[in-house]
Amino acid sequence: xxxxxxxxxxxxxxxxxxxxxxxxSMQERDELAAIGQQRTLRAGETLFExxxxxxxxxxxxxxxxxLSRIDAEGTERLVGLVSASDFLGRxxxxxxxxxxxxxxxxQLCVFPRMGFERIMSDRPLxxxxxxxxxxxxxxxxxxxxxxxxxxxxxxxxVGFLLMLAEGQCEGSVAENMVIDLPLGRADMAGLLGxxxxxxxxxxxxxxxxxxxxxxxxxxxxxxxxxxx
Amino acid sequence: xxxxxxxxxxxxxxxxxxxxxxxxSMQERDELAAIGQQRTLRAGETLFExxxxxxxxxxxxxxxxxLSRIDAEGTERLVGLVSASDFLGRxxxxxxxxxxxxxxxxQLCVFPRMGFERIMSDRPLxxxxxxxxxxxxxxxxxxxxxxxxxxxxxxxxVGFLLMLAEGQCEGSVAENMVIDLPLGRADMAGLLGxxxxxxxxxxxxxxxxxxxxxxxxxxxxxxxxxxx
DNA sequence: CGATGACTTGACACCAATCAACTGAGGTGG
DNA sequence: CCACCTCAGTTGATTGGTGTCAAGTCATCG
Numbered sequence: 001x002x003x004x005x006x007x008x009x010x011x012x013x014x015x016x017x018x019x020x021x022x023x024x025s026m027q028e029r030d031e032l033a034a035i036g037q038q039r040t041l042r043a044g045e046t047l048f049e050x051x052x053x054x055x056x057x058x059x060x061x062x063x064x065x066x067l068s069r070i071d072a073e074g075t076e077r078l079v080g081l082v083s084a085s086d087f088l089g090r091x092x093x094x095x096x097x098x099x100x101x102x103x104x105x106x107q108l109c110v111f112p113r114m115g116f117e118r119i120m121s122d123r124p125l126x127x128x129x130x131x132x133x134x135x136x137x138x139x140x141x142x143x144x145x146x147x148x149x150x151x152x153x154x155x156x157x158v159g160f161l162l163m164l165a166e167g168q169c170e171g172s173v174a175e176n177m178v179i180d181l182p183l184g185r186a187d188m189a190g191l192l193g194x195x196x197x198x199x200x201x202x203x204x205x206x207x208x209x210x211x212x213x214x215x216x217x218x219x220x221x222x223x224x225x226x227x228x
Numbered sequence: 229x230x231x232x233x234x235x236x237x238x239x240x241x242x243x244x245x246x247x248x249x250x251x252x253s254m255q256e257r258d259e260l261a262a263i264g265q266q267r268t269l270r271a272g273e274t275l276f277e278x279x280x281x282x283x284x285x286x287x288x289x290x291x292x293x294x295l296s297r298i299d300a301e302g303t304e305r306l307v308g309l310v311s312a313s314d315f316l317g318r319x320x321x322x323x324x325x326x327x328x329x330x331x332x333x334x335q336l337c338v339f340p341r342m343g344f345e346r347i348m349s350d351r352p353l354x355x356x357x358x359x360x361x362x363x364x365x366x367x368x369x370x371x372x373x374x375x376x377x378x379x380x381x382x383x384x385x386v387g388f389l390l391m392l393a394e395g396q397c398e399g400s401v402a403e404n405m406v407i408d409l410p411l412g413r414a415d416m417a418g419l420l421g422x423x424x425x426x427x428x429x430x431x432x433x434x435x436x437x438x439x440x441x442x443x444x445x446x447x448x449x450x451x452x453x454x455x456x
Numbered sequence: 457c458g459a460t461g462a463c464t465t466g467a468c469a470c471c472a473a474t475c476a477a478c479t480g481a482g483g484t485g486g
Numbered sequence: 487c488c489a490c491c492t493c494a495g496t497t498g499a500t501t502g503g504t505g506t507c508a509a510g511t512c513a514t515c516g
Contacts, residue, residue, distance in 0.1 A: 069374055072387065077377045079370040090367075092360045097367050124352055131359045132320045138362060139318075139325050141369035142307040146297055148376050149305050149421030151473075153504070159300065185463060193377030198504055200464055217463065379505075381472065413495060426472055428496055445495065 009038070013109075018085035019059045020129045028123060035115040041065075041106040049099045057089020057113050063106030064182045067098040068190065078191035080141060081182075083167065087133050091117055103182045148193050156192040157202045161212070165222060173222065180219040237266070241337075246313035247287045248357045256351060263343040269293075269334040277327045285317020285341050291334030292410045295326040296418070306419035308369060311395065315361050319345055331410045376421050384420040385430045389440070393450060401450065408447040 010016060010033055021029055041047060041063070048056075050069050060082055067080035079098055082088050090096045091113065120127050147159045164181070165173045181188070189196045203220075206212045213221040238244060238261055249257055269275060269291070276284070278297050288310055295308035307326055310316050318324045319341065348355050375387045392409070393401045409416070417424045431448075434440045441449040 067370070069370075071374050071378060073378060073383060077374045079373045091363060092356075093363070098370060121352065121356070124349065124355065127352065127355050127359060128320075128349070131355060131362060134359060134362045134366060135319060135321070138366045138369060141366060141373065142295070142297075142326060144373050145307045145369065145376060146299050146305045148373060149419075150299060150301060151421060151503095155301065191377075193379060195379075195505060196463080197465085197506080201504090204464075423473060424495075425474080425497085429472090432496075 013061060014107075015059065015061050015085040019061075019109075020087050020126065020133060021059065023125045023129045024123070028119075028126075032111070032116075032119055035119070036109055036111045039108045039110050041102040041108060043102050043104050043106075046099060046101040047108075048096055050097060052096050054090045054093050054096045055113055056110050057087070057091060057116050058108045058110040060084050060086050060088065061107040061109055063102060063104045065100050065106060066103050066183070066187060066191075067100055069098055076190050077193070078187060080137070080144065081191075086137075087130060089113060089116075091120075091130070103187065144191075148191075153192070153194045153198045153202050154205065156194065157199065157206065158211070160188070160192060161220065161222065173225065175222065175225055177222050178215065178219055179222060181217075185217070241289060242335075243287065243289050243313040247289075247337075248315050248354065248361060249287065251353045251357045252351070256347075256354075260339070260344075260347055263347070264337055264339045267336045267338050269330040269336060271330050271332050271334075274327060274329040275336075276324055278325060280324050282318045282321050282324045283341055284338050285315070285319060285344050286336045286338040288312050288314050288316065289335040289337055291330060291332045293328050293334060294331050294411070294415060294419075295328055297326055304418050305421070306415060308365075308372065309419075314365075315358060317341060317344075319348075319358070331415065372419075376419075381420070381422050381426045381430050382433065384422065385427065385434065386439070388416070388420060389448065389450065401453065403453055404449055404451060406443065406447055406449050409445075413445070 010021070010029055013019075016022060021032060024032065038061070047065065062084050064084070065082040065088070066078050067082065068076050068078045071077045081103075082100070088100065120130065143163065147156060147163065150156050150159060161179060162173060165177060165179050168179055169177060183191070185196045185199055189199045192199065203212075203214065207214055211222070211224050213223055215221060238249070238257055241247075244250060249260060252260065266289075275293065290312050292312070293310040293316070294306050295310065296304050296306045299305045309331075310328070316328065317339075348358065371391065375384060375391065378384050378387060389407060390401060393405060393407050396407055397405060411419070413424045413427055417427045420427070431440075431442065435442055439450070439452050441451055443449060
């Protein structure tokens with residue numbers, strides 16, 4: 001594991017109201033803080049790999065990570081994204097089943113898994129909160145299944161852009177909204193199950209048709225809401 | 229909701245040792261049983277639809293269900309499978325995000341969501357158990373993302389058959405093992421994101437290449453382990 | 457300034473979607 | 487009991503979309 005580690009400073013935490021620890025009392029949070037450490041991760045750095053021992057769980061304070069595996073064909077397949085205020089970690093298991101790497105620079109709040117489970121075991125509200133998050137992650141994963149199962153590359157990209165848009169604006173997706181793409185083309189292709197070339201072609205096709213407008217390679221503007 | 233409903237008989241329940249309630253004491257289980265009902269569901273019947281109010285959660289005693297949605301293209305996309313001893317239900321949410329229908333005749337143990345959550349709130353072990361299950365479901369969903377993201381139809385089918393095989397035998401997949409397919413061709417295609425025609429062609433191709441042998445349309449024998 | 461890497465574009469082959477016809481099993485009704 | 491219907495599954499011919507290989511552009515960095 002790479003990156004700097006520091007003691008926790010919950011008082012000025014950017015996600016203190018949205019993360020799982022928000023349900024804890026001050027005292028309970030101190031207890032959790034005592035076993036946790038803050039870490040930074042630079043874009044591209046890997047936090048853990050599929051098959052590693054499950055020793056840690058964490059809250060993302062800032063940035064975005066990708067969850068991936070190497071599939072039977074030998075190519076990296078993304079199986080999920082993790083954003084600020086999300087919780088990440090495989091509790092009650094000895095191994096993690098995915099790799100996690102930073103797409104952007106990240107700030108994390110890391111806890112040893114065993115210690116976290118111990119604290120959780122007599123904090124029902126925390127357990128319940130983690131459960132609610134996990135159910136939400138499951139729902140998101142099913143969104144992804146539905147998205148990737150689409151038959152046309154265009155449909156996949158459109159769906160993905162809308163999914164990103166919904167994640168970035170609270171509420172509904174506005175027209176002329178700027179979405180930034182925290183993933184490079186290779187990661188996007190790996191997520192959607194297509195090649196970078198077709199992905200690139202679909203970007204230009206969508207632009208030619210007036211659905212989107214590219215802002216460099218890291219952002220797009222959604223020009224229209226309907227995507228028949 | 230269709231199907232017959234009866235009082236619970238936990239004593240002779242087929243999944244009493246594997247379902248979430250296995251962690252409960254006799255007394256706790258009685259408490260749960262008091263709010264639960266046993267139901268049967270015939271193959272093809274729908275339990276609930278995406279968007280319905282989330283009023284119930286359940287344990288599958290026998291049979292298999294599919295979780296599905298209607299995607300942007302208007303076709304049914306399967307997003308998950310639920311087998312015997314699995315727990316199903318969207319806790320802490322007012323709406324369900326998927327439809328659930330029986331692939332085979334099913335026997336279910338159904339609880340009102342609110343009542344279940346109430347009992348859960350002072351049974352930490354139960355909550356923990358549900359959490360562990362949900363994490364396992366999340367992992368399974370990611371398996372599915374990886375599977376469906378594969379580029380060749382053949383790879384998808386092979387991966388799916390192996391996934392089914394692993395679910396049906398405890399331990400590793402043996403050669404010459406008979407796998408039964410609880411899904412029809414249309415559902416399988418809807419799960420893998422391909423058409424029934426290509427699916428059918430892949431079945432015959434795999435058979436011609438000697439990987440599998442069809443036993444009617446509802447079962448296959450895996451003749452070989454490696455699938456390059 | 458050249459090198460590197462990410463992205464785009466082009467040409468082509470191939471695989472999968474589409475439309476259509478055929479087979480076989482199960483069910484109904486005469 | 488058999489004719490007929492229906493539906494799931496298979497197979498065929500064709501088209502279009504996507505993968506592949508290759509080259510080209512652009513920005514960043516040493």
